[in-house]
Amino acid sequence: MHIVHHQDNTVQRIGFSFEATQWSGKPVNQEPDQCIGLKQFRVHELPEDLIEYPKEDLLGYLNDDGGLTEHGWTQRRHTTREVGSGPPAATRPQPTAG
Numbered sequence: 001m002h003i004v005h006h007q008d009n010t011v012q013r014i015g016f017s018f019e020a021t022q023w024s025g026k027p028v029n030q031e032p033d034q035c036i037g038l039k040q041f042r043v044h045e046l047p048e049d050l051i052e053y054p055k056e057d058l059l060g061y062l063n064d065d066g067g068l069t070e071h072g073w074t075q076r077r078h079t080t081r082e083v084g085s086g087p088p089a090a091t092r093p094q095p096t097a098g
Contacts, residue, residue, distance in 0.1 A: 004057035007072040017057050 006013040029038040041047060043062060046055065053071045060069030 002057055002061035002067055002069065004053055004060065004069045004071055005073070006053035006056075006070075013053065015054060015057050017054075017061060019061075 001019075002017045004013075004015045004017070006015065027038055027040075029035050043058075046058075056069050056071045
């Protein structure tokens, strides 16, 4: 599974992607009023007009970036590999004497 956290000027989204290892039948577009079409491409032959944040999600998965890709954010945020590690030592509250 891979997650993309997307933000632009008008919207924030969280997308979840899953790798299918088994399936039967053929894929079917169940939302034709929201989706122009459904096509399969080789990973390294993606179309130029692919929507940017799902593309970043796929590339994050392929690059094994830790399970979370952030797209459109102006500052760097923690990735899943950093969760639980806390802030860098220089920014951690220091114990007071007493």
